[in-house]
Amino acid sequence: MVDVDLSQLPFTLLDDEGRDHIRRGIDLAYFDRDEIILETGQVGEFVFLIHKGEVAEIDASLPSSTSRIGHYTPGDIFGAISILNGKSRYRFKAEQECLCYLLPKALFQQLCSRYPTFSDFFRQSLTHKARLLTEKRAEGGVAMAGFMLAKVSECMREPLLVAASTDIASAVKQLNDSHADSLLVDTQGTLGMVTKTDLLNGLVLGSCDVTSPLDEIAHFNLVTVEPDQYLFEVLVLMTRHKVARVVVMENSVLSGVVELTDVLSYFSSRSFVVTLQVEQATSLEALAAASQRTPELVKALMTQGVKLRFAMDLLAALNGRIMSKAWEFTVGEGYRQHSCMMVMGSEGRGEQILKTDQDNGLILADDVQWPDLSADMKKLTNTLVQLGYPPCPGNIMVSNAEWVGTVSQWKASIAKWARERDGDSLMKLAIMLDAHAVAGNPSLLESVREELFARCSDDELLLSYFARTALRFSTPLTLFGSLKKPQHGIDIKKGGIFPIVHGVRTMALERRIKATSTLDRLDALASDGRLDRRFADDLGEALSLFAELRLKQQLDALEVESGQGVDQQAQAASRANRVVVQTLSSLERDLLREALHIVKDFKQRLSHRYHLEYS
């Protein structure tokens, strides 16, 4: 029997006997460099398992620049689909000298008929190939199933119960105050419901005026459910009774209301629910509860294949609202117009999807008098910690006096940093460049940013120093342009995300672009003419790919780490940046390699533009 490694998918779908069959039935074949292994339209006779070498899949009908549609490396399988389809749709060519195991057609078909899961694997990868990566995520049926199994109790609102004698005017006021659109009316033990439509109809078409009691327009034939019923049952009930709200009764005691919009947004992405919770929060606890639901929201968005850029925008908006709520809870009304809270780093760029840490600072107007400033800021930082934003290890927080200052103090420090140009100053300049106002008076930040551009944008020497950091980490590609594959994975943050973010930041500084998000900056640079539109788009796509890969790992880590110690969490966080190439599918691997090539190209452009060749 041949000693071949069958411990990978799809062979793990077989039992020992099936694997022994393979070991007994395979041959070895050698292919020279550039030799065509399987031609387009050729009848598939074998399944190829690569032992050594690399194989390219080529669509000969496409122009040569885009014709390479797949890339296979040791351990990968090809040719199975040609057997299932009868003949090969594409051309397979050896890119290097190749050694492949050949699994004959007859044996393969025999295995397929005997092991349905094995056969499914290939049929599934047929569809998987046809779709693109983003669409593939939609097949994450597991997460969707989770939503289908949601219970009523997870999605109900607090009931708003008023007495039957309440007049319409105060009912409307109550509705507005609590961001709701229906009220429950209590009339001697029986419950009735008044919706905004009922109010409208009563006032305009009916004979009511603002002082009429509610029970004149209330409906008393309510649909009720139990809190442990499934949410989709509620959806069915609503459809059947043509209503948009049901009342939740637990042992004939009122416990909540479920609205159609809630159910629908729960099934779609829950974004509405979280946003609503943030807006409705009147206490810190309620806000923290809403804030804790964001990872769940991210997961839902990713499951549905929402493009990362839009997910980022939504999350940035949501985080901004949470922060500004926290700000409103802690900072007195009088100071709000004379100060500006800014977030920096990934949060400032709007690229922080999961809460990693807080980077924030405060700008004060020059003439403000704020005696208990430091106490207030400490309180703000602690509030944010409670809301699930861990403290920054670099202490870039409003509780640190260094990151709180008046406009003129900030301008002075920027001038100092631009003059000194040492590592620390450059880092602080980079942090300030990404600053984004979330609460208070944004014009204060604008004036600081103007100063930053005035000091730095024309200083070629400073720009060159500034850009150099982008080249600090090497791109994880081998000399021959294929992916490096260390066992512990490649660091996607250092190798991919950081060079793009920092390089784009440098260019934005040079061109005085005010946008803070990298993707927006790329757009601006392209319309500015500084970057070729196509290249800018490529860079944006590459960044999204890296961010997505990282996000996937972060979400996995989140699931693992809940309930573990603090150091394990820190370890998991650092591991989240590492992508183990061996675990990716060949399509993902291909995309990753292309993306890293774009990064490499970008670095070369940077070193050419900012004269970094010899530094």
Next chain:
Amino acid sequence: MSGIWLLDRHVALFSGSLRTLLRRESDRRRCADSPYAWLFQPYMGEELVALTCHVTPTVSSPVISLAAIVFNQQRILTSQAFVLSLGAAGQADNASLRRHRLLCQAGEITPPSSGNLSALVEFIGNRPVVGWQLDQRIGALNALLSARLNFELPNAQVDVAKLHQRQLRRVHPEVDAPSSFAQALACWQVPAMGATHSVLGEATASALLYMRLQRVMAEAV
């Protein structure tokens, strides 16, 4: 036409020593009327057979594990490999035997018989035989063959070890230390295919090494 025939037919005879040459010719004459006569015919096809023998001397009779694989310049037909362990049945399971089993992984040990030996020679046919240090390792098998079937392996033999040494000297004229099989595989970047722990793996690897050396020689010309 007849001249070329004669040359092809006897080209196999020019390899090996004078003793083997004479021995082979007398074998051929003796077997002219036996069912094995075709084995002495010159081979005109493209295929070769990679052969590996492992001999472990034990108290009674040596245990021979062997693997033979047919291959051509493109494919190695591992699925039709011939793997066999020959030795006296019912031997005590001593340390050297256990070690042999670990090294060869060639399955149950069967006593040599004219049946399984003729299956082997018919599998090999008249194709040239390729192997690592073939002339040293094939001795025990030849002894069995001449005892049971009255002839030794008549095939043309290619020793990959010699090919390797020759090619190595071309690249580095000063090298003359003989290298091991594993070193030779590493030297030509041939994957080991489990050569260290099974006869089949070793036969596969020697076929690959032969293919690689053929290519290297073709490039050098």
